[in-house]
Amino acid sequence: MKRRIVQWTAALLILLVGGMGYFHTELRQLYHTVRLFEPELIVRNFSNMAQIFPSITIPRIGPIDQFKHRPQTLPSTFSYQDTEYSIQKWLSASGTTALVVLKGDTITFESYYQGTHEDDARISWSMAKSFLSALFGVAVEEGVITDLNTTVTDYVPSLKGSGYDGVSIKDVLQMSSGVYFNEDYGDFNSDINRMGRLMALGGSFDEFAATLQRWRAPGTYMAYVSIDTHVLGMVLRAATGQRIADYFKAKLWSKLQPEGDAIYLTDSTGEPMVLGGLNILSRDYLRFGKLYRDFGRLNGEQIIPAQWIKDSITPDAPHLIPGKRANANTHWGYGYQWWIPEHANQEFVAIGIYGQYIYINRQADVVIVKNSTNTHFMANHYESMDIALAAFRAIAHSLAVSPHLKAATDL
Template identity: 35%
Template sequence: MSHHLIRKTVLAGAVAAAGLVAAPALAPAHAQVPLDPATPNFLMWSPELQSRGYRAIEDVFQVNTIERGEAVRPLVMADRQIDPTFTHDGQDWTVASYMEAFNVSGVLVLKDGQILLERYGMGRQPADRWTSFSVAKSVTSTLVGAAIQDGKIAGLNAPVTDYIPELAGSAYDGVTVRQLLMMSSGVTWNEDYTDPKSDVANAGVAPGEPGMNAMVSYMRRLPRANPPGAVFNYNTGETDLVGLLVSNATGQSLAAYASEKIWKPYGMERDAIWMVDPTGQERGGCCISMTLRDYGRVGQFVLEGGMAGDRAVLPAGWVEAATTRQIDNGAAGYGYFWWMNPSGAYQASGIFGQSITTYRDDGLVIVINSAWPRATGADLSAARSAFLDAVHAAAKE
């Protein structure tokens, strides 16, 4: 595993949602416009900065490398290509107009592992990586499955404190691995990105205890709000805990383990990079950068049940459980760091318009990378849903 640091920054808060503070200028190789010192927050980058920075996170933040292997799994063009059109919000749309209006840098559609549609925007090229934001959570949960398959984690009902002993005596006593993956630990957590006093804003900047991971130090002081497993509460801090749990259980960094279990055996085309905290621990909840086609390969790997060639990387039944409703989240449901889509798909989702949407029964994987003008928004999500519906319909014709 290689370790790469071009320019050090201070990470504040859980990276998937908020609080990346003071990003310095990108390296000259990517220079199109300089980063504006008056716009220090990662969530406040201008479209120009998003376009450049999302492709070059390693030039701004500390990262570890997920190394690819020697062989690349081919993704061939299907005999039939699609170019769907649709109507949304009283307007007719094409793939091109949707991509331009919503700052989409890449769309990839795989049907039975073959490419039905591949399109790039915002100056992005096929070899360019793009940051995942919270799509990384779904990769992290997949690595939990791999660690269970390897016998490194005893199982979903194993206590979290077996792997992060510093949490013993805290509100995490009695919480299982499964309950963390369901966002249902019952521990108090405020994920309000607009509240400067929220946990998500403060967790990354609060002083930690000497010799302890700062996130663990923060979260072991939180009180309990609900019984474990009872209530869904979206918690990016706990996804970082899951990442640390996997590292502790396997004795490897998340990047090295992802390389061993997915990138090398499945045949990713390019090294990926994973953002780390100031201690060098990968953020389980955020920010893997990979190529558009490698996003597609991640989706295809999960769709195929976690098989790499003839080897099962994940336990039997893992994918079905992880990607089906395990808990009520007030919407279509939530699995193990996977969202359920009202249309029947399961989805890895990240802010600013990142998603891997999979229609299991149709063998269909749809990847979208974007630089939305806002982290989230009902209007943005509704337009993406309309686009996904149009792609889904065209792929089934």
């Protein structure tokens, strides 16, 4: 870690000396990028990303989908691998900034931590991928994308000659593109960190995607490749003839009845970072989870196609099925930009680095949102996910019998 910081600082100083006065905005963004995850700054940064990077705001409109509110205590402990964990100690150790629990239409627990507030627009990181999947489902329902087996290059010819040449849309949706992408946040020269510097200094995500090359045969191995989601965004733009922000507003944000604006971080061309740049309120992440829990319907309107949601959370190939397997680098299963845990009982999860979660449990009629600044997440992120899942299941189980919820009052 220290060596990486020294490398970044040296690079920054060179740029400062050589570019002072010419690239003020880019240098400021690079400076904040270098310090984005520093322990003393990470909490503030994660609630103020639009102050660091270029962004576009999608305003909320119309009525707000109101929740009822009936506070209930969390279970004191949960079990993971035959060990009892304290819920409160886990919340603290995992850098929690927000935890909101919904049973039915009633918030049973809501708390904010580390000096953050309910009106903070919190970075989604990879939870944004599940939002992009929702938009994709609408486009399929509308018929502008007719066949998921069509190749991405049929829609985006600029990707010909890259690792995406000839890869089906479905394989990209399922993180099985076969494209090589180093997502090691601790490696200064990794692809994900190159993307971060591109975002800070200016450049096009579209052009970046076209530089990536093939690693494995598509549709045979599940490997998490964040840029896959950007490629899906490229396909969506080409198919609909609309900007992502406009389609997002028309098909999702104007219908979800959120209480806050949506803020997307963008590249220097103004294209949203659909792979992880969404910033919204914790309760609005909850509303999105509720929409998926309720099969895409809100107040009688089918916003996201029910069949798309079913397909999104149903792994349909051996390399995607939850459980230990040779053709994946995780025991978690994967759908259309959604994670499926082992032994899932009507459960699925949107997950972002540093501990962002939308946990959905249909059987328990529960949605849980957790925002975090867990600086230990990347050390063993699949174990972090397993522990969080155990905690969420314990919370959902504690709400299995909730006779007092009927007496809930409106917020």
